[in-house]
Amino acid sequence: MTTTAxxxxxxxxxxxLAAARxxxxxxxxxEAELLELAVxxxxxHPAETVDDAESYRLRGGGEAPVGLAGPGAPLVAEFCVAEFAAAVGLGTEAGKYYLGHAxxxxYRLPRLWGRVTTGALAPWKARRVADQTIGRALNVEAAAFVDTHVAPVAGRIRPAQLDRLVDEAVARCMPETAEAERRRASDSRRFDIDHDQVSFAGTSLVSGELDLADALDLDDAIRGIAGQLADLGCAESLDVRRSLAAGELARRQLTLDLVPEVEVRAQRASKPPVRKTVLHLHLTEAALTGGEGVGRCENTRSPVTVETIREWCGHPDTDLVVKPVIDLADHVHVDAYEVPDRIAEQVALRDHACVFPHCTRPARRLRPNGHGCDTDHVRPYDPGGPPGQTCTCRLAPLCRTHHRLKTHGSWTYTAIExxxxxxxxxxxxQYLRDxxxxxxxSVDRRPPPRD
Structure with missing residues (x-):
């Protein structure tokens, strides 16, 4: 028996903290060295070591070449997987994933691989990217797009950001696949009310998948009615009031306006649009002229196809507002402590989210009951100081939690630019956020030298 001190x-x-780091x-x-050993x-054990693989496949038995990664990565001999997996304490299926990631x-994400093998990137973060590029079946071009854009920031990218980047890679490099996915998503829309399994309390389960704009409209309507119920004295919880609001909404609109199209157009022309939900959509000039097929929806912080944006904007009940382009590099300032909306808007567009390390809360309120970030003076405002202290170059969005942490928790920060x-x-x-x-x-974050 051996004992460990x-x-x-x-x-x-x-x-x-020093020991943990x-x-x-x-x-x-x-872990990086183990990935190298996996490769x-x-x-x-390349595919070429499999004897007469085709005849084995025809007989339905024996060893065969297997592809564990995407196009461009080599095939390997099937039976080698189990032995490597067992050696590192994994099951065979888990071993397939591990070898596939390596x-x-x-072979398909060389920039990420270089950062892993030099100690600049934690292997688990690189494997997270590999899992996405394999799972989404990216072609060589799309995988290279992800590798190019993720490698410099792989240590900082959040899972949701990675998902959006992979979506963008599909939209840019695999347009046919992107359009097919868009159509499948559109066809999968549904709204179900299950009357077959009514609970003892007399409740039914409702589920569905809606177009984003319709879902936001429905959410706003239910939220509004739930608020009215509270104002009228309903003491139920918010969840219960929302469920009651759905019933109230159904009883308020029992029929559709079954009138001729000419009359429908006349009615729409005589009354303002009814769609009140605000979608913040960003498009480049190239997208407007047909040279690029990807835009961005700020509400969901995700890429969307130009065709989807076209459908949303073309809805007859949509009130479309096109705002002028804001120069995010422009320095705008005022002499007062209070931050005017035009400056807060520029700061929010520049930084997108709370700038505390790893925080992803949106910089501005994107839903009626949501909470945006405070526009913080990076350097404390000095009432007796020089004019122009409230300037876009001296402001940053902080969510309320991290604003309090900065004010009362001994965290400090400086705007490098x-x-x-x-x-x-x-x-x-120390943490650099951009x-x-x-x-x-931090000084002690440098990786140890490789043997």
Missing amino acids: PVELPDTASGV SRRAVADRA QWAVI LELR PGTYLWTSPHGH HTGTRDV
């Missing part, structure tokens, strides 16, 4: 744990907060770096380096194992990185911020934690760790995400730039 107990690890002597640090007795100070700073010591615990050091162990994390060692674990990341070991080497696949190289030693091959995907090595508009949109780029250096944060310092109470224990002196439009690509958050990067830990």
Whole structure:
């Protein structure tokens, strides 16, 4: 029997943080080396080592070549997977995923692979990208697009951001696939009320999938009626009031206006549009002229096809407002402490979200009951100081939680340039936050040297 001496744990907060960061770096380096060994194992067992693979397939037995990654990655001998998986403590299926991620990185995502093997990127973050590019069956061009755009920021990109980038890669590099997915999503819209399994309390389950604009309209309508019920004295919870509001909404509109199209157009011309939901849609000039097929919906922070935007804007009940382009590099300032809407709008468009490390709360309120970020003075406002302190170059969006943390929690930050911020934690760790995400730039974060 062997015994291991107990690890002597640090007795100070700073010591615990330093030890934790050091162990994390060692674990990341070991995981990177294991990925390299996985690739080497696949190289030693290529598809060519399978004897008479075609005859085995025809007989329905024996070993066959298998593809574990996307197009452009080599095939491997099927039976080699189980042995490698067992050696590293994985089941065979989990071993397929692991080897597939390693091959995907090595052969289809070379920029990410280079960052992993040099210790600049944690392997688990790279594997998260590989899992997406394999799962979405990206072609070579789309995978290269993801690799090019993700590699510099892979350590900071959030899962939702990665999903959106993969969607954009499909839209740009696989337009036929993107259009097919859009049509499938459109065809999958439904609204179901299950009367077959009514509960003992007399409730039914409602589920569905709606067009985004319709879903936002429905949400606004139900929220409004739920608020009216509360004002009228209903003491039920918000969830219960929303369920009651759905019934009230149904009873208010029992029939459609079955009138000739000519009369419908006349009615629409004589009354204002009824769609009140605000969608913030961003398009480039190239998209407007047909040269690019991707736009962005700020409400969902996701790419959408130009065709989808065209359908939303072309709805007869839509009130379309086109705002002038805002120069995000322009310095706009006032002498007062209060931040006017035009400056807050520019700051929100520039930074998109709260600029605290890793926070993703939208900078401005995108829903009627939502909460946007506060527009914070990076340097405290000095009533006796020089004019122009409330300037776009000295302001940043902070959600209420992180605004309080900055004000009362000993966190500090500096604007390196508009949109780029250096944060310092109470224990002196530093994080660089910009439009690509958050990067830990503390001195003790440098990876240990490779042997």
